[in-house]
Amino acid sequence: MEKKVSVDFDREISRLGTGAEKYEARQALFGKADVEPFWVADMDLPTPPFVTEALRTRLNHSMFGYTTVPPTLNDAIVWWQKTQHGVDVEPGWIRLSPSVVTSIAMAVQALSQPEDGVVVFSPVYGPFFFVTEHNQRRIIDLPLRLRGDEYVMDFEALEKCLQAERPSLLLLCNPHNPGGRVWRRTELEQLVQLCNQYNVKIFSDEIHCDIVYAPHRHTSLLNIDGARDNCIVAHSIGKTFNTSGLNASFVIIPNSSIRKAFVDAQEVSHCGGVNLLGKIALEAALSPDGADYKAKLVQYLHNNVRDAVARLRAIPQATVMMPEATFLVWCDFRAFGPWPTVMKKLIHEADVALSGGTFFGPAGKGWFRLNCAHPSQKLLNAVDRMVTVMTAGY
Numbered sequence: 001m002e003k004k005v006s007v008d009f010d011r012e013i014s015r016l017g018t019g020a021e022k023y024e025a026r027q028a029l030f031g032k033a034d035v036e037p038f039w040v041a042d043m044d045l046p047t048p049p050f051v052t053e054a055l056r057t058r059l060n061h062s063m064f065g066y067t068t069v070p071p072t073l074n075d076a077i078v079w080w081q082k083t084q085h086g087v088d089v090e091p092g093w094i095r096l097s098p099s100v101v102t103s104i105a106m107a108v109q110a111l112s113q114p115e116d117g118v119v120v121f122s123p124v125y126g127p128f129f130f131v132t133e134h135n136q137r138r139i140i141d142l143p144l145r146l147r148g149d150e151y152v153m154d155f156e157a158l159e160k161c162l163q164a165e166r167p168s169l170l171l172l173c174n175p176h177n178p179g180g181r182v183w184r185r186t187e188l189e190q191l192v193q194l195c196n197q198y199n200v201k202i203f204s205d206e207i208h209c210d211i212v213y214a215p216h217r218h219t220s221l222l223n224i225d226g227a228r229d230n231c232i233v234a235h236s237i238g239k240t241f242n243t244s245g246l247n248a249s250f251v252i253i254p255n256s257s258i259r260k261a262f263v264d265a266q267e268v269s270h271c272g273g274v275n276l277l278g279k280i281a282l283e284a285a286l287s288p289d290g291a292d293y294k295a296k297l298v299q300y301l302h303n304n305v306r307d308a309v310a311r312l313r314a315i316p317q318a319t320v321m322m323p324e325a326t327f328l329v330w331c332d333f334r335a336f337g338p339w340p341t342v343m344k345k346l347i348h349e350a351d352v353a354l355s356g357g358t359f360f361g362p363a364g365k366g367w368f369r370l371n372c373a374h375p376s377q378k379l380l381n382a383v384d385r386m387v388t389v390m391t392a393g394y
């Protein structure tokens, strides 16, 4: 029976001494070892107790040899997709993967050839670019268009590009990082229709799909007519349950030949599967308790992003997007000078380290991304410092 999960999201928990990248990399990335970090997209909020308990129970056993994938793990994924996203998944469509980024690499290798074009809509999560380029594929960057303070896809540019460049693959971030957009069903339908028409496969990265703010609802690509035979959908518990260090992710591939190509690519590099603790965490998280935790987390994060955005919008000449999904807030600070100058000011005067926009491709230049998955007071104090510095100094 479902237990009611209680988590104190307001409590500050020090991550020092845990090897947390968000903290340990501060000197190297920002030149200031004690700047308050609001950059990389993991949460300073606790993994729920039923997940840590499941891990602890397993650690009580003294052997950590090779393990199989228990059918109950696939059942948990099927249950989660059905109850949280209204998606019907067959267990045989699931493949575990250490991380979503690993799955991007496998998809690129499985579904395209060296020198083929791979379409991305920038700004977008940096590894969409890096992984594609490291695999000697050609990035075709179709920047999203700004409509007011939200991003939309440029379907006219997409169709021209599909006609002229004949790419093999399109990488979609659904929902979108860094803009926080929940792509609408009609937009996804149009995308799928065009990709099917020009025989382009779609990799849909749905890692942020559990953190969506009402009234918005995530639409999985798996629920778009005509997509199932043409796509790979990737998900992970990393964002929602703060378990990115456990490397526990999975893909869903309904089409058997795409699935075979993906599995072959995994086997070439021997990099399929999830480690033992990741599997334990996956099964514990994708459960009724997990759904209860998620609902509470999303409510907390919604308040955080709403309050942060309201305050940041007081900065004259800044554009700040209100995310429909994700705990990330995307801010346009281009009016405040060259981005390295703005970055320095934020670090040294406001004492905040944000993700710089160029990580998300050329379209991100001059933008900054704030991670709001922190105890509210800590977040809002940092936001207030940003507002003071940005308002006074320009």
Ligand SMILES: Cc1ncc(COP(=O)(O)O)c(C=O)c1O
Pocket (backbone or CB within 6 Å): 041, 098, 099, 100, 101, 102, 125, 173, 177, 205, 207, 208, 236, 238, 244, 249
């Ligand atoms: C859109 C997106 N995809 C993938 C990742 C990374 O996922 P993983 O750690 O499973 O590779 C992130 C992390 O920020 C992300 O925002």
